[in-house]
Every structure is written in C-alpha cells, then in structure tokens.
Amino acid sequence: MTEPVVCTTVAQLREEVAARTAAGAESVGLLPTMGALHAGHLQIARRTRAENDVAVVSVFVNPLQFGPGEDFESYPRQLEQDVRLLAQERVDLVFAPSVEEMYPGGTPVVSVTSGAAGAVLEGATRPGHFDGALTVVNKLLTIVDPGPRIPFRAYFGEKDAQQLLLMQRMVRDFNHRVEIRPVPIVRSEQGLALSSRNQYLSPEQAGHALVLNATLRALAGGELTLDEARRRVAAEPEVSLDYLVTVDPDTLAVTEPRPGALALVAAWVGPTRLIDNMRIPA
Amino acid sequence: MTEPVVCTTVAQLREEVAARTAAGAESVGLLPTMGALHAGHLQIARRTRAENDVAVVSVFVNPLQFGPGEDFESYPRQLEQDVRLLAQERVDLVFAPSVEEMYPGGTPVVSVTSGAAGAVLEGATRPGHFDGALTVVNKLLTIVDPGPRIPFRAYFGEKDAQQLLLMQRMVRDFNHRVEIRPVPIVRSEQGLALSSRNQYLSPEQAGHALVLNATLRALAGGELTLDEARRRVAAEPEVSLDYLVTVDPDTLAVTEPRPGALALVAAWVGPTRLIDNMRIPA
Numbered sequence: 350m351t352e353p354v355v356c357t358t359v360a361q362l363r364e365e366v367a368a369r370t371a372a373g374a375e376s377v378g379l380l381p382t383m384g385a386l387h388a389g390h391l392q393i394a395r396r397t398r399a400e401n402d403v404a405v406v407s408v409f410v411n412p413l414q415f416g417p418g419e420d421f422e423s424y425p426r427q428l429e430q431d432v433r434l435l436a437q438e439r440v441d442l443v444f445a446p447s448v449e450e451m452y453p454g455g456t457p458v459v460s461v462t463s464g465a466a467g468a469v470l471e472g473a474t475r476p477g478h479f480d481g482a483l484t485v486v487n488k489l490l491t492i493v494d495p496g497p498r499i500p501f502r503a504y505f506g507e508k509d510a511q512q513l514l515l516m517q518r519m520v521r522d523f524n525h526r527v528e529i530r531p532v533p534i535v536r537s538e539q540g541l542a543l544s545s546r547n548q549y550l551s552p553e554q555a556g557h558a559l560v561l562n563a564t565l566r567a568l569a570g571g572e573l574t575l576d577e578a579r580r581r582v583a584a585e586p587e588v589s590l591d592y593l594v595t596v597d598p599d600t601l602a603v604t605e606p607r608p609g610a611l612a613l614v615a616a617w618v619g620p621t622r623l624i625d626n627m628r629i630p631a
Numbered sequence: 632m633t634e635p636v637v638c639t640t641v642a643q644l645r646e647e648v649a650a651r652t653a654a655g656a657e658s659v660g661l662l663p664t665m666g667a668l669h670a671g672h673l674q675i676a677r678r679t680r681a682e683n684d685v686a687v688v689s690v691f692v693n694p695l696q697f698g699p700g701e702d703f704e705s706y707p708r709q710l711e712q713d714v715r716l717l718a719q720e721r722v723d724l725v726f727a728p729s730v731e732e733m734y735p736g737g738t739p740v741v742s743v744t745s746g747a748a749g750a751v752l753e754g755a756t757r758p759g760h761f762d763g764a765l766t767v768v769n770k771l772l773t774i775v776d777p778g779p780r781i782p783f784r785a786y787f788g789e790k791d792a793q794q795l796l797l798m799q800r801m802v803r804d805f806n807h808r809v810e811i812r813p814v815p816i817v818r819s820e821q822g823l824a825l826s827s828r829n830q831y832l833s834p835e836q837a838g839h840a841l842v843l844n845a846t847l848r849a850l851a852g853g854e855l856t857l858d859e860a861r862r863r864v865a866a867e868p869e870v871s872l873d874y875l876v877t878v879d880p881d882t883l884a885v886t887e888p889r890p891g892a893l894a895l896v897a898a899w900v901g902p903t904r905l906i907d908n909m910r911i912p913a
Contacts, residue, residue: 359806367779457804459765459797462744483741491806496778497649515741522739524641524773 352436353406355428355443359492362444366403366495369441374402376500379493379527381486384408384445385425386434389535389543393504394438396532401502406435407444407489409451413460413481425548444489451488460484463515466601470613471511471624474591482512483519490525501527508534508542510613510626514601534625536562542625549621553587558618560585564593565612565627575606582616591615591622595629634718635688637710637725641774644726648685648777651723656684658782661775661809663768666690666727667707668716671817671825675786676720678814683784688717689726689771691733695742695763707830726771733770742766745797748883752895753793753906756873764794765801772807783809790816790824792895792908796883816907818844824907831903835869840900842867846875847894847909857888864898873897873904877911 356362366377378401380393386408398404408431415421428445435443460480463472467479486503495501505513517529535543540562541555550558560582568578575595583590597604598611606612608631615624638644648659660683662675668690680686690713697703714725742762745754749761768785777783787795799811817825822844823837832840842864850860857877865872875896877888886892890913897906 363779370779453803457800458748459743459745459801459804461741463741466740488804488806491773491808494776496776496780497645497652498778518739519741521735522741522770524770526773 351439353432353440353443355432355445357446358450359446362405362442362492365442366405366493369403370495370499374499376401376502377403377405377493377495379489379501379503380404380406381489381503381505382406382408382431383410383424383545384431385427385545385548386431387543387545387547389506389508391434391438392535393506393532394435394440396530397502397504398439400530403442403495404438404440405442405444405493406440407446407493409444409446409485411451411481411485412448413452413456413484414478415481416475416477419475425545444493451485457484461487461519463518466518467511467515470592470594470596470601471509471615474615474622479512479515483515486516487519487523487525490520490527494526497526502530503527504530504532506532506534508544508624508626510598510611511601514599540566542623544623546621546623550618554619554621557585557587558623560588561614561616561623561625562627565614565625568593568595568606568612569627569629582614587619589617591617598628633721635714635722635725637714637727639728640732641728644687644724644774647724648687648775651685652777652781656781658683658784659685659687659775659777661771661783661785662686662688663771663785663787664688664690664713665692665706665827666713667709667827667830668713669825669827669829671788671790673716673720674817675788675814676717676722678812679784679786680721682812685724685777686720686722687724687726687775688722689728689775691726691728691767691771693733693763693767694730695734695738695766696760697763698757698759701757707827726775733767739766743769743801745800748800749793749797752874752876752878752883753791753897756897756904761794761797765797768798769801769805769807772802772809776808779808784812785809786812786814788814788816790826790906790908792880792893793883796881822848824905826905828903828905832900836901836903839867839869840905842870843896843898843905843907844909847896847907850875850877850888850894851909851911864896869901871899873899880910 378397380397461483463479567573593614595606595610613626660679662679743765745761849855877892880893895908
C-alpha cells in the first residue's frame with residue numbers, strides 16, 4: 350500500500366499531476382470532497398482509482414458554501430484518517446489546501462453564480478450554497494486539468510442531485526474539458542443515504558431518518574401519492590419536512606410524479622438536515 | 632502573407648491550437664476582441680504575434696456584456712475586413728464563433744460575477760456589463776488554454792482599466808494558468824484614445840472628445856484640481872460628464888489625486904459613451 354502524496358498548495362498539486370502525465374499517465378480523475386470520508390466517498394474513490402491512471406481526491410471544507418447559521422466551524426475535519434482511508438483505495442494524490450491557499454486575501458472578488466437555478470430547492474434554504482460550491486469546484490477543475498491530450502474526469506454523487514446538475518451546467522457553460530461522471534447513491538443496509546452529517550444523528554434519530562428513503566421508495570413504487578408521501582415524512586417523530594417534490598431530472602423544473610421524474614426530499618432530523626432522492630422508474 | 636485560419640467552433644479552435652503545440656509551438660497568446668478592429672487592436676495583435684509562437688485573436692460581439700438600451704444590434708461587424716487586417720499582422724488563428732456556439736441554448740445557467748467591484752464606475756452605468764465580459768473571457772481562456780507545459784498569455788488594453796483589473800482578479804480567483812499582459816493605451820495624434828465607438832463620432836464631436844485626454848493630462852500634471860478638471864470636461868460643447876475620479880490602481884477604491892493614482896474619466900460625446908484614463912506620475 351503506497352501512501353498518497355498530500356499536496357497543500359496549488360503549485361505542488363500541479364507539479365505532481367504534470368510529473369505523472371509526463372511519465373506516461375494517460376488519464377486523470379478528480380473526486381472533490383470536504384473530507385470526513387465515509388463508505389459513500391470511498392466507493393467513489395475506488396471508481397476514480399479504477400477508471401484513471403492518476404486518482405486525485407481533494408479534501409477542503411469550503412467556507413463559501415456554508416451559510417451564516419450553518420456548521421462550517423463544527424464540520425468534521427479528520428485529514429489523517431481521510432488520508433489513511435484513501436491510501437487503502439490506492440489514491441495517488443490528496444489535495445488538502447488551507448483556506449488561505451484557496452482564497453488568498455479572503456473572499457474572492459470574482460466568483461461563480463448559478464442565478465435562479467441555484468436559488469430553488471436546496472438553494473431556497475441555503476442561500477449562496479451552490480454559488481460557493483460552484484466557485485470552489487471551478488477552481489479545482491482548473492487546478493487539476495491535465496491539459497488537452499489527457500482525458501480528465503470528475504466524480505459527483507447523485508445524492509446531491511441539484512449540485513450534480515449545476516456542476517454539469519457549469520462544465521458546459523464554462524467549456525471545462527472535464528467529463529462529469531455521476532455516481533449512484535450509496536446507502537446503509539437499512540436504506541439511509543450515506544452522508545458526513547449522519548455522524549450528527551443519535552441512534553434513535555438514525556432510525557427516524559429511515560423514513561426518507563422508505564417514503565421515496567413507496568412514492569417511486571406508486572404506493573403513495575405525493576401528498577400522502579409528504580404526510581408520512583412529516584408524521585415521523587423528530588423529523589421536520591422541508592420539501593418533497595418531483596422534478597424533471599435535466600432542468601430541475603417541478604413536474605408530476607411521472608415515470609422518469611426525480612423525487613427529491615429534504616428534511617431536518619433533530620437539528621440535522623438530510624437529503625435524498627430517487628428516480629421514478631420509467 | 633499567410634491567411635489566418637478562421638475557426639468558428641470551439642472544437643476546431645482547440646484542434647488548431649493542439650496541432651501547433653504538438654508540432655513544437657512553445658507559447659500561445661490570445662487577444663480577445665469584439666472585432667471592428669482599429670489601430671489600437673492591431674498594435675496589441677502585433678505584440679501578441681511578437682511574443683508568442685501561436686497568436687490567436689477572438690472576434691466575438693458578446694451579447695452578455697451589452698445592456699438592454701445599448702448598441703448590441705448596431706455594434707459594427709466586419710469580420711472579412713478584420714481577418715484581412717489580422718493577416719497583415721501574421722496572426723495564426725482567428726476565433727469567430729456564433730452566439731449559439733458560445734451560448735448553446737441561450738443565456739448560460741452558470742456564469743461569472745464580479746459583485747461589488749463590477750457595480751461601481753463603468754459598472755454603475757452599465758449593470759451586468761463586467762459580469763458579461765468576465766463570463767465570455769473565462770470561456771475563451773479555458774477554450775484556448777494550451778495546457779500545463781505551454782506558456783499562455785492574454786492581452787488586455789489599459790484603456791478599459793476596470794475591465795483589466797477585474798480580468799486580473801478573475802485569473803487569480805479562478806486559478807487560470809494564463810498570464811495577463813496589459814497593453815498601454817493607443818491614441819490618435821491629437822490624443823484621443825482609440826476605440827471602436829469613435830466610428831460613431833462626427834468630425835466635430837471627435838474634436839470635442841479631445842477634452843477628455845487634455846483634461847487628464849492637465850490633472851496628471853497638477854495644473855488642475857479634480858473639481859476644475861470636472862468643470863472643464865462638463866463645459867465642452869456636446870460633452871456630458873459621467874465621472875472623473877482618481878482611484879487606487881490595484882483596488883479601484885476612490886482616492887485623492889495623489890502620485891501613482893489612476894485618473895479615470897467617462898463621458899458621453901453626443902450619444903457616444905467614451906472612457907479614458909491616465910496614471911498620475913509617481
């Protein structure tokens with residue numbers, strides 16, 4: 350098992366990528382994360398490793414994508430453990446920059462915005478969240494980009510459906526050379542979508558959180574109407590529903606729960622906000 | 632004299648750049664323009680040619696940087712003449728995409744914003760202008776970028792001082808690999824800063840427009856106070872002053888007319904908006 354090289358500066362990461370492509374590596378894959386890696390991340394890391402000659406995982410808790418009342422300060426940071434886990438997956442490079450390295454001098458003057466598409470659904474409760482996430486991923490894509498002759502892929506989970514769609518739009522709208530590869534949701538045996546924030550759940554809350562996936566399955570299976578599904582989530586103890594909607598998976602426009610539509614749910618379980626989604630079978 | 636290759640698609644331009652670097656070209660220079668090339672552009676094109684193995688000039692009238700009441704429809708378009716002029720300067724590649732090629736499906740969902748820094752000075756009278764200019768240049772930089780091992784430069788005139796500053800910030804904030812090379816203002820013999828919009832001036836208006844440069848010179852030479860300078864511009868027939876300020880050249884924050892400061896002027900001459908600027912000698 351080879352330890353990944355941990356790069357803390359943009360220059361160092363670029364040198365490491367360039368050295369590997371100069372030595373014959375023919376593809377580069379990037380998995381952007383905020384660390385606190387769980388089995389969901391590791392499955393994507395495994396895929397990044399398998400599909401690319403150079404596997405890069407970034408670990409950066411991005412202040413721009415946290416709102417004022419959110420958990421930026423308390424978000425779990427465990428770089429040593431993350432690096433150990435990524436070593437087991439034979440990742441080549443870990444990019445773990447400081448906030449000052451990513452945003453020298455503070456908040457960037459020029460940044461990325463997703464306008465109206467980033468202000469609905471998750472964006473409605475988290476103003477600025479998607480702009481922050483797009484701003485940092487835009488930088489990561491430019492930093493890691495190995496150049497015209499080397500295929501470059503970036504991996505995003507389908508769990509953050511709105512984020513995935515906006516990343517795909519950014520790649521197209523900004524002419525990034527990267528190919529976005531979506532990765533299916535990883536779930537616990539009981540169906541809970543894996544998330545770093547699941548750490549915040551008490552065992553009892555983790556039990557209540559199962560209602561999200563169970564309800565999506567019932568909705569996707571046609572056993573519940575949208576209204577019944579909403580009532581079922583809302584009736585679960587300690588669970589407070591934010592939204593449960595079905596949307597067009599390409600545009601995120603709200604639509605009927607028809608075959609092919611994407612059902613999206615967001616809820617607080619105790620003080621912890623969770624999201625999940627599921628396609629309605631075509 | 633070799634004709635430049637005129638590329639109308641992103642893919643074609645990328646292929647042409649990649650073919651040249653694969654054949655040994657060791658640097659690439661980009662001059663972004665909206666066409667209607669005048670002697671000011673051509674001087675920058677000459678420098679782009681002299682300093683790079685591959686010289687690229689983009690000619691694209693970018694709808695995003697025009698406001699609702701502005702001259703997008705009537706902005707001069709003369710690609711054939713532009714290509715002839717660029718051939719004389721031995722430019723290798725002209726990138727002249729359609730609006731649909733740059734913005735497939737219409738206005739981009741994800742775009743670039745300069746926030747407060749783009750809302751003052753020129754931005755105050757032209758809401759959205761800088762965001763539009765940044766959005767298209769961000770795309771051009773990513774499209775032309777020849778990859779890690781090839782030095783890449785982009786050329787911007789100092790005439791659009793605020794634009795130059797914001798482009799430099801974007802390159803830093805987005806980690807673009809390009810080096811921005813600023814190019815001094817080119818002037819007519821009488822001192823008028825060259826601009827495509829000078830085409831709109833009657834001979835008489837062109838005469839009145841000389842007050843801008845003459846006043847900046849007097850201000851920079853300490854012959855006029857800021858208030859006297861403003862009155863002088865405002866007193867010129869057919870000239871309506873928008874702003875005449877001195878700013879810190881690194882931040883655009885308004886400052887006293889002290890040595891090293893940048894004096895910026897914007898005025899309408901008849902219906903035509905003109906800008907100019909000059910450093911106060913240190």
